Amino acid sequence: MSAAPATTSATTRPEALTVAPRIETARLILRGPEMRDFNAFATFHADPSRCLGFGPEMARPEAWRWWAGNIGHWQIHGYGYLTVEDRETGAPAGISGIWNPEGWPEPEIGWVVYEGFEGRGIAFEAALAARAWAYDTLGMSTLTSNIKPDNARSKALAARMGAVYERTYDNPIMGEDELWRHPGPAEAAR
Amino acid sequence: MIERVVLHTERLTLRPLRTSDFEAYSAYYTGPRARFVGGPVTRGEAFTKFCAMIGHWQMRGFGRFAICLRDDDTGFGHAGLLQVEDARLPELTWTLWTADAEGRGYAREAATAVRDHAFGPLGLPALSAIVHRDNAASARVAEALGGVADPDLPVRFDDERAFRFDAAPVEVPA
Numbered sequence: 001m002s003a004a005p006a007t008t009s010a011t012t013r014p015e016a017l018t019v020a021p022r023i024e025t026a027r028l029i030l031r032g033p034e035m036r037d038f039n040a041f042a043t044f045h046a047d048p049s050r051c052l053g054f055g056p057e058m059a060r061p062e063a064w065r066w067w068a069g070n071i072g073h074w075q076i077h078g079y080g081y082l083t084v085e086d087r088e089t090g091a092p093a094g095i096s097g098i099w100n101p102e103g104w105p106e107p108e109i110g111w112v113v114y115e116g117f118e119g120r121g122i123a124f125e126a127a128l129a130a131r132a133w134a135y136d137t138l139g140m141s142t143l144t145s146n147i148k149p150d151n152a153r154s155k156a157l158a159a160r161m162g163a164v165y166e167r168t169y170d171n172p173i174m175g176e177d178e179l180w181r182h183p184g185p186a187e188a189a190r
Numbered sequence: 191m192i193e194r195v196v197l198h199t200e201r202l203t204l205r206p207l208r209t210s211d212f213e214a215y216s217a218y219y220t221g222p223r224a225r226f227v228g229g230p231v232t233r234g235e236a237f238t239k240f241c242a243m244i245g246h247w248q249m250r251g252f253g254r255f256a257i258c259l260r261d262d263d264t265g266f267g268h269a270g271l272l273q274v275e276d277a278r279l280p281e282l283t284w285t286l287w288t289a290d291a292e293g294r295g296y297a298r299e300a301a302t303a304v305r306d307h308a309f310g311p312l313g314l315p316a317l318s319a320i321v322h323r324d325n326a327a328s329a330r331v332a333e334a335l336g337g338v339a340d341p342d343l344p345v346r347f348d349d350e351r352a353f354r355f356d357a358a359p360v361e362v363p364a
C-alpha cells in the first residue's frame with residue numbers, strides 16, 4: 001500500500017444514533033451511514049449483475065430496510081458498514097466496514113464498490129482502512145471475510161490484503177460461503 | 191445524538207428500543223404470535239428487523255418504541271410509526287410480544303399515544319394501519335383509534351386490509 005496511513009477521528013453528528021469514526025485515506029472518507037447515501041446503495045442492490053456477491057437482489061423497500069438495519073447494527077454493536085465517500089466528488093463510492101448480524105460465524109470485513117468506482121483499488125483502500133480501525137480502535141483480535149465461492153474478484157482482494165481461505169460453511173443468508181481469515185493486528189498491513 | 195423521544199401514558203412508558211429488548215422481541219417474532227405479520231421468522235431475520243426498527247429513527251426522525259409499564263423497564267411490545275417508502279403514509283403499528291400482555295388495553299393505550307404524538311408534535315397529516323384480515327383484535331384497536339377502512343390504501347399482502355387516520359383539521363377562527 002503506497003498511500004499514507006489512514007487518519008481516524010471519532011465524530012458524533014447531532015442527528016446520528018451512534019458514534020461512527022471518520023477515517024480519511026488518500027482518496028476516500030469512510031464515515032457513518034446516512035439517509036443521503038441510500039439512493040446509491042439501493043441502485044447497487046437492485047442490480048443482480050453487481051450485488052449477488054453481497055446479497056440477494058433487493059427491491060427498493062427491502063434495500064431501505066437493510067440500510068436502516070445497518071444503522072441499527074451500529075447501535076447494537078458499535079460498528080457496522082461505513083459509507084465510503086469519494087473525496088474528490090463527495091459521492092458515495094461504496095460501503096466497507098465490520099459486519100456481524102445474528103447467525104454470522106464471527107465479525108467480518110466487507111466491502112462493496114458502486115458502479116463507476118471500480119478498477120481503481122478503491123475497495124482495497126477502503127477495506128484496509130476499515131481493518132486498521134477494527135484492530136487499532138475497536139481492539140478486535142482477529143477478522144474474517146465471508147466470500148461467495150464464485151466471487152473471484154473479492155477473493156483476489158482478500159488475498160491482496162493477506163487473508164487466506166480457512167473453510168467453507170453454510171451462511172444463513174448467502175448459503176454456501178467461504179470464510180477467509182485476515183492476518184491479525186500485529187501482522188496486518190496498514 | 192438525535193432526540194430520543196419517550197412517551198408516557200397512564201400506565202405505560204414508550205421508550206427507545208435497545209439491545210436488551212432483543213431476546214423478548216426475537217421470541218415473539220420466531221413464534222406463532224407473529225403469524226399476522228409475516229412470521230414466524232428465523233432468529234437471524236428477527237435480528238435484521240430489530241436493527242431496522244432502530245435505524246429507522248435516524249432515517250425518518252420517528253419510528254417504533256418499546257412498550258413498558260411505567261414502573262417496570264422491561265419491554266413487552268413495540269408501537270410506533272413505520273415508513274419504508276416515501277410515497278406511502280406512515281404506518282401506525284402496535285404489537286404485544288407476549289400473550290400475558292393481552293386483554294388489558296395496552297396496545298390501544300400505546301397506539302393512542304403514538305397517534306397523538308404523530309398528529310401533535312410531529313405534525314403528520316395522516317397515517318395508515320395495515321391489519322391482517324384474521325386479526326380481529328388489531329382491527330378493533332384501529333377502529334377504536336378512529337381508523338376508517340380504506341381499500342384504496344396499498345397493502346403488502348392480499349390478506350391484509352388498510353385503515354386510514356386523519357388528523358383533526360385545525361380550526362381557523364372566522
